[in-house]
Amino acid sequence: MWAPTMLLALSLNPPGASAANVEASLISERPSVAPGVPFHVGIRMRIRRGWHIYWRNPGDSGLPPRITWTLPKGFAAGPIEWPIPGRSEENNLVTYGYDRDVILSVRITPPATIHATSITIAGKLDWLECAEICLPGSARLWRSLPVSPGPGVRTPEAAVIAAARARLPAGPEGWAFSAEAGPRAIALDFVPPKGIAPREAYFFVDKPLVTEHATPQGLERTKRGYRVTLARAANAAGNLARLSGVLVIEDAGHARSRIGVNVDVPVSRGNPAYRAPTKPSNRNRQGERS
Amino acid sequence: MNRIATLACLLLLTPALDAHAAAIVGKPAPALEARDADGKTVRLDAYKGKYVVLEWVNRQCPFVRKHYGSGNMQSLQKKYTEKGVVWLSVCSSAPGKQGYVQGPEAKEWMAEEKAAPTDFLLDPKGKVGKAYGAKTTPHIFVIDPKGKVVYNGAIDDKPSTDREDIETARNYLSAALDASMAGKKVEVAATQPYGCSVKY
Numbered sequence: 001m002w003a004p005t006m007l008l009a010l011s012l013n014p015p016g017a018s019a020a021n022v023e024a025s026l027i028s029e030r031p032s033v034a035p036g037v038p039f040h041v042g043i044r045m046r047i048r049r050g051w052h053i054y055w056r057n058p059g060d061s062g063l064p065p066r067i068t069w070t071l072p073k074g075f076a077a078g079p080i081e082w083p084i085p086g087r088s089e090e091n092n093l094v095t096y097g098y099d100r101d102v103i104l105s106v107r108i109t110p111p112a113t114i115h116a117t118s119i120t121i122a123g124k125l126d127w128l129e130c131a132e133i134c135l136p137g138s139a140r141l142w143r144s145l146p147v148s149p150g151p152g153v154r155t156p157e158a159a160v161i162a163a164a165r166a167r168l169p170a171g172p173e174g175w176a177f178s179a180e181a182g183p184r185a186i187a188l189d190f191v192p193p194k195g196i197a198p199r200e201a202y203f204f205v206d207k208p209l210v211t212e213h214a215t216p217q218g219l220e221r222t223k224r225g226y227r228v229t230l231a232r233a234a235n236a237a238g239n240l241a242r243l244s245g246v247l248v249i250e251d252a253g254h255a256r257s258r259i260g261v262n263v264d265v266p267v268s269r270g271n272p273a274y275r276a277p278t279k280p281s282n283r284n285r286q287g288e289r290s
Numbered sequence: 291m292n293r294i295a296t297l298a299c300l301l302l303l304t305p306a307l308d309a310h311a312a313a314i315v316g317k318p319a320p321a322l323e324a325r326d327a328d329g330k331t332v333r334l335d336a337y338k339g340k341y342v343v344l345e346w347v348n349r350q351c352p353f354v355r356k357h358y359g360s361g362n363m364q365s366l367q368k369k370y371t372e373k374g375v376v377w378l379s380v381c382s383s384a385p386g387k388q389g390y391v392q393g394p395e396a397k398e399w400m401a402e403e404k405a406a407p408t409d410f411l412l413d414p415k416g417k418v419g420k421a422y423g424a425k426t427t428p429h430i431f432v433i434d435p436k437g438k439v440v441y442n443g444a445i446d447d448k449p450s451t452d453r454e455d456i457e458t459a460r461n462y463l464s465a466a467l468d469a470s471m472a473g474k475k476v477e478v479a480a481t482q483p484y485g486c487s488v489k490y
Contacts, residue, residue, distance in 0.1 A: 060425045061487035063449055091416075091490035093425055128352075128451070133388045134486045136352050136451040208482030234312035234423060235442050235480035 021048040022129045026121065026141040027103075027157040032148040033119055036112040041121060041143065042161045043067060043080070043104040051131045052099040055085035057206045057245070059095035059213045062134070065104065065127035067141075072119045074111030081105045081168055084248055084260035085204055094213035096204055103164035120144045169246045169260035176225070177263050179243040182271035184232055186211060188243060188263070191225035196259065199252040201228050203263070206245040209233045218275035229275045240267045312423030313442050315479045319433045320421040324380070324411040327396040332378070332409055339435045341375040341467065345407070345445075346382065346419065346488060348389030348427040349399050352451040353485035357428060358403050360453040363445075367406040370467060377407040382419030387489035389427070390414065416490040426485035432466045432476075441466035443481030 023046040030039045045053060045065070054062040069077045082104065085096040108121060122142035129137050174193035179186060188203055201219045205211050215231035228247070244264040251257050313319055319342075322334035334342065345363070348354055357363040367377050381396065383389035391399065396410045413419055422431060423442075432441035446459035466476045 061483075061485060063451075063484065090487065092420070093487045093490075095487070126450070126452075130486070132489075133350070134352060209480060234314050237480060 020129070020135060020137075021051040021131070022046065022053060022127065022137050024125050024127075024137070024139040024141060026123070026143045027160060028121070028143050028145060028155070029158045029161045030145070030152050031155050032146045032150075032152040033110050033114065034149050034151065035110055035114045035147070037151075038107055038109045040105045040107055040161050040165065042157070042164060043106065043123075043125060043141065044101070044160075045098075045104070045127070046101045047099060047129070050099075051129050052088065052095075052097045053102070053127050053129055054095065054097040055204065056080070056082050057096060057204070057208065059087075059097075060093040062095050062097065062130060063128040065125060067104075067106070067123045067125045070122040070124075071108075072114075072116070072121075074114070075119070075121070076109045077123075078107035078109070081107075081165065082246075083164065083167060084169055084246060084258060087202060087204075089214065092214050096213075103161060105161055105165050105168075114147050116147055118144055118146045167260075169248075169262045172261055172263060175261055177247075177265045179265050179267045180270040180272050181232070181240045181243070181267045182269070185272045185274035186230045186232060186240065186243060186267070187270075187272035188228045188230070188247070188265075189222060189225060190228075190247065190263075192249070196249070197252040198226055198249040200250040201226065202248050203228050203230060204246045204248065205230070205243070209235060209237055210240065210243070215274075216277045218277050220275060229272060231274050239269065243267050311421055313431050313439045315439050315442055317439060318437050319431070319439050322418050322421070324413050324418050325393075327393040327400075327410040327412065329393060332411060334433070335437070337376045338437055341370075341435060341471065342433040343370065343375060343377045343463065343467070344422065344424075344431040344433070345377065345379050346424045346427045346429040347379045347410075348381065348383055348486060348489060349391070349403075350388050351427045351486035354389075354427050356451050356453050357445060357456070358405070360456050362456050363428075364403065364405055366461075366463060371406060371408055373471070375467065376409075378409050378411055379405070379407040380411045380413055380418055380424070382413040382416045382424060383489040384416060385414055388486075389489055416488070419488050419490065424488050426483040427488060428485055429483040429488070430463050432463065432470065434470055440470045440476050441479055443478075444483045447481075449484035 025044050027042045027044050054064045056064045088095050120142055125139045125141055127137045129135050176191040178189045211230040212233055218229040220227050247261045247263050249259050326332050371377050381391055428445050430445050434440045445463050446461045448455035448459035462478055469476045
């Protein structure tokens with residue numbers, strides 16, 4: 001009994017690796033690969049309680065996870081699709097990341113023809129895991145999949161990846177955004193789709209040297225919608241041409257629902273005032289993610 | 291009335307100013323006064339007329355170990371102190387936090403690592419770190435002989451804990467010092483520092 005069980009376990013569980021506090025593995029939406037049909041894989045990171053990893057812009061310190069793929073000839077991997085991050089503050093330093101289990105999904109595009117009966121998707125994942133202290137983590141992840149023209153059966157992993165992708169920040173369709181920046185502050189104006197009433201908002205800037213992450217962001221109502229104000233980074237480089245990142249709002253209509261929207265807008269020159277929030281925001285903290 | 295208004299202004303401004311306290315490129319460097327590993331008081335203005343490098347350090351941080359374990363930091367310290375640059379390593383770890391050191395320990399560590407800064411400053415209350423806006427270890431600041439900040443940011447352009455990356459990295463600290471010392475403009479004067487958070 002022992003040996004077959006072991007073998008089964010080995011063949012079902014793709015190799016993953018664990019540093020001290022994060023366990024990483026690679027899961028696939030499909031049990032097989034069809035030529036020319038894109039699909040998603042997920043880098044699953046299980047994070048020990050009290051530890052965290054980072055978003056694509058880590059904030060004041062830290063490093064985002066990085067993956068270097070080794071793919072069969074003709075295969076292409078898209079960028080990491082980053083889930084909505086959380087915000088963590090300690091000693092006036094603010095970082096962005098994840099403190100719960102997370103799936104980083106990536107779209108894989110196979111070539112139109114595959115001359116093999118099975119292929120292997122492999123990658124080297126590097127990350128930084130931090131609690132009070134930080135440790136570098138690294139894992140070689142791989143997944144072998146048979147080549148088969150049909151769509152294949154849906155696996156339990158497919159549901160995990162689909163659920164993670166359903167929670168990704170949405171495209172800006174239905175939202176209106178504009179931005180204005182001056183020497184002291186950046187203002188992001190937005191009009192949400194009908195039926196969404198922001199109670200709290202936080203803009204996760206995805207580029208360095210744009211804002212001071214530790215300075216609280218203001219949220220106010222405007223004639224047409226809402227305005228989030230961000231303090232300009234002390235060492236901001238010249239004029240800001242574009243503002244990009246993820247706007248996360250808490251909808252007043254839906255308790256505890258967090259909505260994330262991708263933002264990438266041109267910035268006009270102005271001199272908006274920095275408006276401190278009327279009360280310190282406790283939302284968007286790590287640990288509040290459902 | 292005036293006093294109340296002033297007080298209100300101060301109350302309103304203080305948090306924002308705190309959050310913004312930083313060494314700003316092109317502006318005079320914030321004042322600096324701290325005890326070194328020997329207990330001597332060190333002040334930045336005593337070094338007017340010289341280039342000064344401030345390097346935030348936490349000997350247990352993997353990013354700091356990348357640059358010391360490889361000998362990179364020590365060779366930069368030697369290279370530039372030989373050219374008359376004043377190099378101050380600063381530790382802002384609070385007591386009980388990672389990297390916290392007292393004088394004798396700091397000296398022991400420096401001897402072990404063959405570190406060669408001009409001095410090692412102890413900043414357990416984080417006064418210097420917060421005045422400069424030091425965020426990570428390492429975090430590098432370069433101050434010119436007039437006392438102006440000419441560089442604030444990362445040590446190089448390869449944010450990782452991999453020693454192998456040092457060879458192919460573009461070292462921002464060297465680039466800033468070399469350009470400034472040659473009377474040229476510092477091309478990249480502000481970058482996002484990378485590393486562990488400073489353990490205030």
